[in-house]
Amino acid sequence: MKAVIANSLSKEYDGRTAVDKVSFEVDEGEIFGLIGPDGAGKTSIFRMLTTLLLPDNGTAQVCGWDVVKDWESIRNSVGYMPGKFSLYQDLTVEENLQFFATVFNTSIQENYHLIEDIYVQLEPFKNRRAGKLSGGMKQKLALCCALIHKPKVLFLDEPTTGVDPVSRKEFWEMLKKLKMQNISILVSTPYMDEASQCDRIALVQNGQILSIDAPKDLIRNYQNQLFKAKAYDRYLLLEVLKSLEGTKSYAFGEYAHISVEKGKPMDKALILHHLEANGLSQAEVDEVEATIEDCFINLLH
Amino acid sequence: MEEIVIQADKLTKKFGDFIATNAITFQVHKGEIFGFLGANGAGKTTAMRMLCGLSIPSSGDAKVAGFDVYKETESIKKNIGYMSQKFSLYEDLTVVENIRFFGGIYGLSDNEIKAKTEELVKRLGLTSVRKKLVVDLPLGWKQKLSFSIAIIHQPRIVFLDEPTGGVDPLTRRQFWELIYEAAHNGITVFVTTHYMDEAEYCDRLSIMVDGMIKALDSPKNLKEQFQVTSMDQVFYKLARQATRSE
Structure with a gap:
């Protein structure tokens, strides 16, 4: 089964087209990248696929569920890390993780194996409030919270923007380990050098997909x-x-x-x-x- | 001999026990594009704030455009331009209103502002949107306008704090062409970035790790020194040694 199917997905805001008939598929266990600048429509695509925004036109399925009718099932089986830091700033690291586990009816222990590699780096700060963490640490915590209910598909909207090159490299290492656990990942980034880390990439500009290809094939077709x-x-x-x-x-x-x-x-x-x-x-x-x-x-x- | 426009000597800033910027020493020449790199939390912003006259150092010395960072901060502010991604233009003013506003702030006369407005609007291809609110412009246009406004008063130095985040590769390059042009016209450019290919565009660059400058040279020499083929690898080798983060 495909992890994500987007079929001619469109969205307008006040007559301005943000997403224009976007179609693509993400295979199970694939890292699929949406590569494009700010304002290209990446975030709107993410929000429609995570059932937070209704499409004006077109259809989409995530794990076989329809994004309009089956929103509850989708929300239970995906993890979403929005571009803006969205954890509770005045809860501690541990409290945030506990909160997200509880909301999804699970416990930290149950899926600890998924987050272990990342969480050990956060453990020394587990009693620190999330708002007081460094940029790189916040990003790691957000990833843990998005993973704690063992999602089938992970949606990461510009997880590395504004992060220095060293932390960015570490982050991509983590994504590759998650892929090994058969988690499908849809990730967006404005950094071209990160595109080569994806299995396939879609280049996005002005709400449209310009091309979809494996990085190697994209280069071969130049x-x-x-x-x-x-x-x-x-x-x-x-x-x-x-x-x-x-x-x-x-x-x-x-x-x-x-x-x-x-x-x-x-x-x-x-x-x-x-x-x-x-x-x-x-x-x-x-x-x-x-x-x-x-x-x-x-x-x- | 090349004219020096920024001279920092053991420049230091402490916050309590924490040494944000630790005795950094460097010079920047007139018309040079100087890259100021470092991981998040390495101390770049603190150093830059001191050089812009916004923060008084704890110790050490620095002169910017010939003015002292302790005593002549107002003169420094008049002789530099500043642009960052976080703060640049007023989004609820139009293109022309922004130019007039900043021109006024920098002390240009009405006639100068009028002439500059026409010149900028024409050069940046903004004629059709001159009366549009800045909020409605594409990010790339905003950044180009923002940079042009930051140098509207012909400053000796312009400080750019991560100016190009989030734009497409083509727009990013058009932006850099403006930077080259400014440098070619004698304006010194001091720039921070997380894009390592942009680091290659600089004449010289410094890399900060844990508050100290750990490397300073041309991109070519740095790559030779570290025996690698890209700035990305130089940065990775150095920044990996960091023991502190933001």
Whole structure:
């Protein structure tokens, strides 16, 4: 059975389309990523799937249940970690966990094995109020609370936004362990580097899904020729590249990336020549393989 | 010789027993894009508040745009720009009203404000939305407008505190093009970010761990020093040593 099926799901707010006929499926035990910027419609998708928001059009099922008719069953079998910290700030770590266990008719002991790895890091602070925890710790507690009733599907809405790269890496390690326990995970993030950690990703922009693919296939399907270039003055480099016909250039780490339109003949020598003709000698140019970020930029252009 | 616009010397801030910023020493040159990195809780915000004249240090010295962070905080505030994701524009004012408001705050004359308004609206492609409330603009446009307003008074230095969170990769790059342009025109850029590819865009960067600066160099030299291929790995190697969090 599919963990999630969204079928042409749509939502409007005051005549403005937030989610526009979105369709996708999440397999059991899969980590499925919704990748896109703020305002793309990710949170509305999450809220419809967790039965907190009624769709205007389209249908969706979670664990085989309909999001409109079977909301009670869905709420009992999914865990949801909203983008905003949503625990009780004036309850302690332990009290929060106890509370969520009780609400779902279970106990901390019953499903402790699911949260053990994460909870041991929180245990030294179990008597601290949730509001006094650091960002990384809050995030770990929220994940524990979303897991304590042993959900079949986990919904994580931007769990790593504003979190530093080290804590972000640790968080993704935790998600991979949960996947091993056959929990299906729908996760959203604005960080492109996290996309490669998902089994499949949907790129979302303006309420629409631009593409759905495994990260590797997304890269394989990138059809443009792509070069990287480097020069002593990055500002000038990007300015000069703007006038290289048939290409789009953008900053990429220490390099500029040059994406060549289909059918346009281009090679290293041509680019070097263009740079030299515009006063940038001793530049470095090479052909390079696309990353997920290049794919996304290409879809946005 | 390169002109120095920020000079910090053993700059320290304590809150009770807790040393938030521990004797940091560094210089930033004119027109440089300086990245200020560190894990959550490493002490970046505290350091930045001292440099902006918003918090008096416990010990150490610093000069920003030539002004002393103990005695000349008002002069510092007049000579810097500041933008963060949390605070930037007034959402219930229009594009043009925001420009006029901040222009006034920074002491520009009416004529200067008028000229700047036209220039900004045109350059950022905001002509069709000039009378729209900022709350209705896409996040990427807001950020570009916000940055342009932060440098409307031609400050010596602009401080950017995680300016690009949550926008798409294309908008993020357009934003960085504005940063390059500002730096090219001699404005020094001091920026914090959690995006490691943006760290690569900086001329030099420092990485703070537990209140101290543990590394300071160009992205290229840092990668060589730590024998890795990306800034992400440099950051990971350093920040993993941290013993404290936020």
